[in-house]
Amino acid sequence: MSTSIVIDHLCRIEGHGGIIVEIKNGKATRVHMDILEGTRFFEALLKGRIYSEVPAIVSRICSICSGVHTITSQLAVEDAFGVKVSRQTTLLRDLFLQGGNIESHALHVFCLALPDYLGYSGAIAMAADHPDKVKLGLELKKIGNTVQEVVGGRAVHPVNTVVGGFGKVPSAAELRELRAQLVAGMDLAQKAVDFMATLETPRFTESPTVYAALRPADGSFSLVGEQICLSTGEVFPTHDYRKVCNEFVVKHSHSKHSMYKGQPFMVGALARLMINGKALTGKAKEAAERLGLNTFTENIFHNNTAQVVELVYSLEHSIALIDELLQAGIKQEKPAAVELRAGQGTGAAEAPRGILYHSYSFDDKGRLTSADVIAPTSQNAANIEKDMRVAVERLASEPKEVLAHKLEMVARAYDPCLSCSVHLVDLGNG
C-alpha cells in the first residue's frame, strides 16, 4: 500500500518551501523538504565589490537575521585584513547579536510555533483566545528590536554597524534607557518560562542526533566563538568549517545540504544548550533546569523550549554587557582602520537558528574575489528530513491530514529560514 503527502506551501516559516513524502508499506520511500525560494545569486552581486560594501549587501540575504549576517560578514572582512577591533566594539556587537536573538526567538516561539501547541492557525487567530500570550511574545520581541535599533540603527538591515566598529556609538543615556527595558523584559521572560513549563512537548521525532555549536576560548555560553564543537566530542577551529559542513547539491531543493561524516547534524538553540548549556549562569541556568534542558535530549521539539531558555540568557547577558560598557565609560570612537592587503578571512557567529559562516577572499585593492556563505538552515536541512522520516514511520497509521500537520510541526520546530538557506554564495574556491 502506498500513499503520498504533498504540502505545497509550508506556512509560518520564513521563506518559500514545501514537503513531499511517499510512504510504501509503512516505510518512507521519499522524504523531501523542497526549498523553493527564488534564487538571487549573491555571488554575482558581491564579486568585484569593495570590502566595505559587502556586509550591507549580504545583510539582504535575510531580514530576520540581517543583524547576524552583517556582523559575521564584518568579522570575515576583518579577519581577511587582520583588523583588530576595540573591546567596546566587541561588547556592543555582542549586545547587538543578543537583540537579534531575543527578537527572533520571541517571534518564533510565540507567533509561529506556539499556535501548533494550542491548536491555532497563527498568532492572530490565537490572540482572540489567548491575548496575554501573544502580547507577551510581542513585548519581548519589541525589546529585541529596540536593542537592534539602539545599537545597529535599525531592526532590519542595520545601518550603524560597519567594518571596524560603529558609525555612531550609542550614548550612556541611551544604554541606561535600554537597560531599564531589558530589566522589565526579565519579568516577561520569566512568564514565558512559567508558561513553557505547562506545555507538553511532542516526542514523535526523538532519534539519535548530532549537535554542533560555537564555543569561545573562555568556555562561556556565547553567540560567538573560535571553535566548532560537536556533541561527538570533536572540536574544529572555525576556519575549518568546511570539514564540518560538507555541502552538496540536492535536486529537489534550492538549498544545498550539509553532512558531517556522512550523517546529518543539527545547529540552533537546542544544539547550543546541549553543547554549552553547562556554562549557563544565573536565571538562564535556572530556566534550563526548570524546563528539563539540563540533561541531554534528542527531541527536536525541545528546540522551542531551548529558545525560551535563550530568551532569558540573552536578556540577562545584555544587561551584563551594558553594565560593563557603562562601567568602562562608553566613548565615541572611530571604527578601527583597515589596511588593505590580499587575503582570505572567515567569520562565524551563532544566528538564532544556528551557526552562520561567511568566508571571503579579497585582492590587494580590497575587492572581493570569492565568497562562501553557509547558513544554519542549509546545515539543518538534512536533519529536518531525517526527523520527518522518523515521524512518518512512527505515525504511518495516522490519517493523512494529521500526519501532514505533524510534518509541518517538525519543520517549524527547527525555525527554518529558507531565504538564508538558499542564497548561498559559493564562487571561486568551491
Next chain:
Amino acid sequence: MIVKPKIGIFGLTGCSGEQIVILNCEDELLDIAGAVDIRAFHTATSDNDEEGPLDIAFVEGSVVKPEEVELLKKIRKRAKLLVAIGTCATCGGIPAMHNELAREELCKAVYGGNGDCFETIPPQPLRTFVKVDYAISGCPMEKEDFLRAIPMLLHGDLPLLPNYAVCTECKMRENECLLVTRGQLCLGPLTQAGCNARCPGYGVACCGCRGPVDEANVASEVKILQEKGFTLVDVHNALRTFAAPAQALQAELVRGKNE
C-alpha cells in the same frame, strides 16, 4: 455586521523584510488584525485563502521565477488595490543588481551540473508585469510609511510620499555633509527621502536603498563623484545596488557601458 476590508500580504523572492517590518509593528499589530480581515499571510498563518477577492494586496519581493509572474497576475486579478512594498517590489532591489549576466551561467556557478533544473528569470519589479496602484519603497520599508498608509488606503486614498531627496532630510537634521565635507560616496542627492536620512544620521553614507527620487540628476552626481576620485566602476556599482532597473539609473548605466 460590519464587513471588514479583506487584506492579503504576499512575498515573492526576497528577504521577507517587509513582512518582518509588518510583524515588527508590535504595538499596532493586534489593532490592525482587528480592523481588517487578513485573508492571506503565509509567514504568519496556516489559514490562507488562495482564491477570493481582496480589497488590498501588499506584495513584497522581486519577480525571479516564471511561476511568480503567474502568481502576481493572479493576485492582481483578486485585488482592488495592489501595493508594492519594499525596494525589491518597487525597483527590483538587490536581486536585480546584475541583470546583464546570463542566468544559466549563474546557476551553473552556484549549483554546478544540477543547476539546470532551476527555472529563473532576470529579477524585475512588480510593475514590469502588472499595474501597481501604490508603492512604498525602502530596504526595508519604514514601519511608519506602512502604518500611515494602511488607514488611508482603507479609505480609498493614496497617501503622498515625499518627492524630494534624502539630502533634504539630511539638511533638516543639520548633519555634516558626508559627500562634500568628508568626500564619501553618498547617494543622498539621488535617493527618495522618507527615512529621515537614517544612514547619514549615523555618519554612514546613503547607499540609495529607497531607489531614485523623481527627477534625480544622475549625470551630475556621477560627475561630482568622479571629481572626488571615485572610479566609474565604483560609482556605477553603488548606483545599481538597489534599483538597477529604475529608468533614471538605467540611462546612466547604459551610457557608462558604452563609454
